């Protein structure tokens with residue numbers, strides 16, 4: 001087995017002094033993030049965790065929550081019903097685009113529009129019941145209690161005018177059938193859950209391990225839904241640079257504006273990077289570089305032949 005700890009440290013040291021990018025500020029509370037924070041974590045499918053840097057630092061999960069709630073919606077409804085409301089098309093548009101497809105559907109579940117539509121669909125008799133189901137699922141993925149960053153949630157709820165506009169558009173086209181406020185509250189809360197880089201590596205490892213968490217042995221997602229989630233992450237998880245990512249890094253991944261990116265290497269490992277300064281498309285600058293380097297060093301690209309390494 002490769003010396004993962006040494007490879008993570010070497011990669012961390014190679015990129016620790018990079019200063020490019022800007023911390024997200026369109027959600028006022030996120031502007032307070034520390035641009036210096038930097039961590040890399042990796043968990044193998046047999047549950048070994050390796051990490052370097054600020055891997056225990058908590059930050060909000062943001063859009064990295066979307067693959068998990070997509071999995072939840074799939075389990076609630078099945079792929080046929082979900083597909084009626086949210087398509088699976090990579091469209092090369094930014095994360096907060098208001099564009100819908102010719103049938104009035106959000107193009108894919110990794111965009112804000114797709115995730116907000118799914119937030120309406122998650123089953124539960126009331127919003128608190130839906131949130132409790134979300135927390136229970138995230139607890140299984142993380143292997144410990146889950147907390148919400150109340151100030152980020154409030155900040156996003158008070159200033160998320162674009163997401164509010166998207167929700168109204170979806171309601172007018174009957175993609176959202178319930179209360180707009182409930183769908184938005186669910187979405188803003190899913191984005192405000194706190195995670196660490198170590199947590200994300202474990203969550204990714206659970207997806208790499210066919211939906212069984214390697215550390216706790218708990219099932220996080222039915223085996224039959226894992227490939228749906230990973231396919232959408234592979235084609236749409238990095239928004240309008242998903243194609244470039246698939247080409248250069250070659251693994252299913254998801255980024256979030258808090259500066260995290262996690263990637264799933266099926267049957268092998270989960271990897272996460274945290275570094276808040278972002279590029280123009282909303283991805284962590286150092287995160288992109290780390291994944292490109294690790295893909296090369298560890299032969300991660302799903303279409304590469306790794307037999308010689």
Ligand code: GLU
Nearest residue numbers: 062063095112191256257
């Ligand atoms: N909560 C953020 C928003 O809705 C998520 C965006 C992201 O992480 O890409 O704008």
